[in-house]
Amino acid sequence: MFDRTYRERLETDLAQWEADGVIAPEAIAAIRAALPPLGPGVTIAAIVAIIGGLLIAAAFLAFVAAHWTELARLFRFAMLLAGILVTFGLGSWFARDGRAVLADLCASVGAIIFGAAIALIGQMYHLGDDFAAGMLLWAGGALVAAALTGSRGALAVALAAACIWTCARFLESHDPHFSFVLIWLLAAGLTFAWNSRVAAHLISAAALPWWISAAVQPDLEPGFAFILADGAALLFGAGLALATTPWQRTSSTGAVLSSYGAILLAVASSLAVVTANDNAFFHSISRSPGQPVWAVACGVAGALFALGAAVTTRRPGAALAGGAIALVLLAPATWPSSQTGEPWLAYALELCAMLCLVVSGTLDAARPRIVAGWIGIAGVIAGITWAVKGSLLRRSVFLAIAGGAAVLLATVLGRLLPRGRP
Amino acid sequence: MTGLAASFAERFARIPKIVLFGAAALVQVTLLVLMVIDRVRILREGTEVTLQTRAIDPRDLLRGDYVVLGYDISELPAGEVRYKRNDARNRIVYVKLAPGGDGVYGAVSVHTDPVAVTSPEVLIRGRIRYAVNCGYSGDFFCDTLQIRYNLESYFVPEGQGRQLEQARNQRKLRVVAAVTRSGRAAIKRLVVDGEPIYEEPWF
Numbered sequence: 001m002f003d004r005t006y007r008e009r010l011e012t013d014l015a016q017w018e019a020d021g022v023i024a025p026e027a028i029a030a031i032r033a034a035l036p037p038l039g040p041g042v043t044i045a046a047i048v049a050i051i052g053g054l055l056i057a058a059a060f061l062a063f064v065a066a067h068w069t070e071l072a073r074l075f076r077f078a079m080l081l082a083g084i085l086v087t088f089g090l091g092s093w094f095a096r097d098g099r100a101v102l103a104d105l106c107a108s109v110g111a112i113i114f115g116a117a118i119a120l121i122g123q124m125y126h127l128g129d130d131f132a133a134g135m136l137l138w139a140g141g142a143l144v145a146a147a148l149t150g151s152r153g154a155l156a157v158a159l160a161a162a163c164i165w166t167c168a169r170f171l172e173s174h175d176p177h178f179s180f181v182l183i184w185l186l187a188a189g190l191t192f193a194w195n196s197r198v199a200a201h202l203i204s205a206a207a208l209p210w211w212i213s214a215a216v217q218p219d220l221e222p223g224f225a226f227i228l229a230d231g232a233a234l235l236f237g238a239g240l241a242l243a244t245t246p247w248q249r250t251s252s253t254g255a256v257l258s259s260y261g262a263i264l265l266a267v268a269s270s271l272a273v274v275t276a277n278d279n280a281f282f283h284s285i286s287r288s289p290g291q292p293v294w295a296v297a298c299g300v301a302g303a304l305f306a307l308g309a310a311v312t313t314r315r316p317g318a319a320l321a322g323g324a325i326a327l328v329l330l331a332p333a334t335w336p337s338s339q340t341g342e343p344w345l346a347y348a349l350e351l352c353a354m355l356c357l358v359v360s361g362t363l364d365a366a367r368p369r370i371v372a373g374w375i376g377i378a379g380v381i382a383g384i385t386w387a388v389k390g391s392l393l394r395r396s397v398f399l400a401i402a403g404g405a406a407v408l409l410a411t412v413l414g415r416l417l418p419r420g421r422p
Numbered sequence: 423m424t425g426l427a428a429s430f431a432e433r434f435a436r437i438p439k440i441v442l443f444g445a446a447a448l449v450q451v452t453l454l455v456l457m458v459i460d461r462v463r464i465l466r467e468g469t470e471v472t473l474q475t476r477a478i479d480p481r482d483l484l485r486g487d488y489v490v491l492g493y494d495i496s497e498l499p500a501g502e503v504r505y506k507r508n509d510a511r512n513r514i515v516y517v518k519l520a521p522g523g524d525g526v527y528g529a530v531s532v533h534t535d536p537v538a539v540t541s542p543e544v545l546i547r548g549r550i551r552y553a554v555n556c557g558y559s560g561d562f563f564c565d566t567l568q569i570r571y572n573l574e575s576y577f578v579p580e581g582q583g584r585q586l587e588q589a590r591n592q593r594k595l596r597v598v599a600a601v602t603r604s605g606r607a608a609i610k611r612l613v614v615d616g617e618p619i620y621e622e623p624w625f
Contacts, residue, residue, distance in 0.1 A: 069579050074625050077458065081451050092443035103439070107446065114450045121454060123488075123577050125461050126609055126622075130572075141453050145446040154446075193431065 007035070046101060057109070073124050080117040084110055091149060108153025111142035115161060132168035135161050139183060147190055152198045159187055159206040170213040176294065180210050192249045200253040204260035207235055211264070214295070225271035226291055226332045230299035232268050233325045236261025237302030240309040240318055259368035261302075262321075262357060266372040269328050269350045270379025274386065291332070299329045317364030320356045324373075327353035344398055350380045351402055462624045464608040468600025469544050471519055471527040472613070473573070475595045488577040489586045491597060495519065495529045495546075496569060503532055503563045508550070515569060516605055519544045526596065532567060536605065546571055547605030571607050573599055578620070589614045 014031065017023040064071075064079065071079075091106030115138040121127065122134060142158035145151065166180035184206060191199035211231030215224040239261050242254025306322030327349045334345040354376035361369030384395055474494045495517060503515070516536050519527040520543045527544065539545045548569035576597075578586060589595040596613045612620040 073623070077454075077625070081454060084450050084454075085447050088443045088447035092440040095439035095443065103443075107443070110447065110450070114454070117450075117454050118457070121457055125458060126576055127457065127461060127572070137453060137457075141450045144449045148442045148446040148449075193427075 010035075046099070049102070050105060053105075076124060077121065080113070080120060083113045084117065087113055088145075088149075091151075095149070103149070104151045104153050107145055107149040107151030108157060111145050111151070111154040111157040114138065114141045114145070115157065132165050132172070135165035135168060139165055143183065143186060147186075150194060152194075152196060152202070155187060155190060155199055156202050158183075159202055162187075163206055163209040166210055167213045170217065176214050176217075176292075177210070184210075188253070191253050195249045195252070197252060197256065200256035203253075204235070204239075204257045207231075207257075208260065208264060211235075225268050225275055227295045228271065229265065229268035229328050229332075230291065230295040230302070232261050232264035233300075233302030233329055234261070234298040234305075235302070236265055236321065237305030237309075237325055240321055241305040244309045244312050244318070255366070258321075259366070259372070262361070262366075262369045262372035263375070265324065265328055266354060266357065266376030266379065269331075269353060269376045270383055272328075272331060273347060273350055273380050273383030299325075303329060315364065317360045317362075317366070320360035320363065321369070324353040324356035324360060327356065342394065347380070347384055347398065348402065351377065354380055355406070458625065461608055464602050464606055465600045465610055465622065465624055468602045468606075468608065468610075470610060471521075471544050471546070471599050471601055472525055473597045473599055474526045474593065475590045475597055476593060488575050489583050489590070491574050491576060491590065491595075493571070493573070493597070495527075495571070496574075498529050498532055498567050498569060500563045500565055500567050501532050503534055503567075504565060505562050506534065508563050513550045515548055515550060515567070517546050517548055517569065519546055519601075532569075544601050545603075545605050546599075546601050546607055548572075571599075573597060573607055573609055576609055576612065576620075586612070586614075 010031075014023070014028050018025060018028055068076065087106050087110035091103045091110065094100075094106060095103035118134050118138055139158045139161035142154050142161060146154035146158055162180060162183045166177045169177040169179070184203065187199075187203050187206065191203050211228055214231065215227040217224075236258050239254045239256070239258025243251050243258055245251050245254065303322060303325045306318065306325050310316075310319035310322050331346045331349040331353070334349065335343050354373050356373075357376060358370055358373030361367065361371075361373055381399070384399065475491050476494055476496075498517065513534070516533045518530040518533070518537065518539055520530045521527050530543065536545060548571045550563075551568040551570050576586075586595060594615050597609055598611045598613060598618075599607045600610045601607045608622075610622055611618050
């Protein structure tokens with residue numbers, strides 16, 4: 001889909017450049033010849049066929065549901081197995097026929113039927129005790145299907161089930177649920193093997209619920225935003241490090257992962273400022289020994305990854321991204337342990353971090369990072385302004401000083417940097 | 423390393439699609455069959471224990487067509503595990519059961535690890551539901567434990583849940599469960615006034 005849009009843009013540019021006399025017709029022909037043929041994509045006929053297939057499947061499910069209790073249990077069980085076999089059978093037929101989209105859809109539907117079958121068998125055989133274990137079974141089956149068929153949809157199903165599994169286990173246990181990492185790494189392996197941008201987005205998105213679950217655990221109370229920041233640092237830093245690798249498979253996945261990490265970093269930074277005015281926050285931070293070691297280790301690892309990427313590539317964008325991570329991680333150390341003072345230094349660090357993020361994204365031409373930085377700046381300013389405790393006048397002074405510092409910095413940079421550079 | 427991966431990818435690409443899709447379906451079907459076989463194994467090999475059901479919170483009675491079952495052994499004094507450290511919220515515990523004079527099994531003791539039992543005693547495995555929030559940091563067992571045994575829900579044909587609910591509230595409903603040596607349990611039959619009304623087939 002995106003490839004087609006790019007081709008259209010390229011054709012428009014080529015036509016314009018040819019009309020302007022910038023480029024010779026022979027060169028244009030050579031560029032066109034160098035481009036690989038476009039894939040078939042999703043045709044209108046395929047879309048209509050997909051909708052038709054979904055309607056038939058829905059009708060079948062409604063018919064079965066209407067007669068469910070009248071059917072013999074063994075027959076119901078056989079129907080569930082047949083549903084899986086037929087779906088994957090259709091998928092193999094489409095795959096052999098070269099219809100990759102429909103084959104992927106069949107594998108995805110097969111993975112969903114597998115999940116439904118687990119729930120229904122649990123109901124039929126009274127096995128509803130361990131919800132999380134059911135989710136793990138679903139995730140495992142769907143992941144195997146994804147690995148064998150190359151279905152991105154099945155991978156999405158597997159990761160969604162795995163996220164529910166890990167969140168359920170988080171609720172049951174006081175400890176972070178590290179078993180999820182194994183499934184996540186397997187999914188990441190598939191992403192590298194497929195060299196798929198869709199899969200890269202899926203694994204990046206799947207990492208977020210784990211960190212959110214880890215952060216909202218009541219036992220890890222001292223500022224859940226700080227733990228979220230540790231997770232963001234790891235994703236962002238690891239993504240940046242992967243993006244510097246010479247292999248296209250890992251570098252493109254790393255770029256996507258770093259975008260998600262940057263967005264999570266911005267959200268964590270905003271949340272840290274917003275929750276700073278919460279009574280419970282001060283109470284918890286004053287009586288708690290601090291963030292758990294594993295979370296801090298993840299944050300530090302993320303910062304080191306980013307630093308390594310900056311050293312390897314010698315790009316200022318990566319260095320500033322590492323700086324943003326370091327500043328967000330440093331902010332909790334400057335937070336006052338009581339409500340007597342306001343965390344001006346921490347506010348300043350969070351603002352600087354988000355500014356670094358925007359500049360880093362601009363230097364690296366990474367649009368998601370720029371958006372994340374602006375979101376973070378907006379969130380941090382809103383958090384400072386939102387505060388109901390303390391002096392509003394002092395906040396006003398702080399924001400004015402911060403604004404003045406930014407204008408001064410812009411003036412200095414404007415004079416130091418050559419024209420035409422971002 | 424890259425060459426090895428490329429070689430693997432090349433060999434994988436040569437496998438016919440029908441084989442790959444077939445393998446995916448086979449794995450999923452096998453997992454589902456294993457679910458059922460595992461339960462059949464409990465029913466076939468497990469020792470039969472009769473458990474007395476009891477009325478529970480009416481707000482949780484019926485959801486659709488399944489009955490929520492509570493047992494006399496669902497709420498137990500913590501005994502020797504009282505004020506012991508509990509490192510998980512839904513921790514697994516083992517309850518030693520022994521038959522009473524009427525043939526109904528009752529709880530003898532609660533343990534955090536499996537213990538040896540002698541016939542006719544049975545060890546059943548359960549998960550703590552509530553009452554683990556004692557102590558300053560909330561990670562110690564309380565005086566009373568609420569335990570689930572994977573026997574708490576039973577799906578029935580439409581419209582028959584209400585009768586079971588009434589029988590349960592009048593303490594006429596008993597459940598015969600199969601319990602394996604490892605403590606895993608499954609409902610084998612439902613008995614009202616000594617008469618079996620639902621018998622669970624193996625398949």
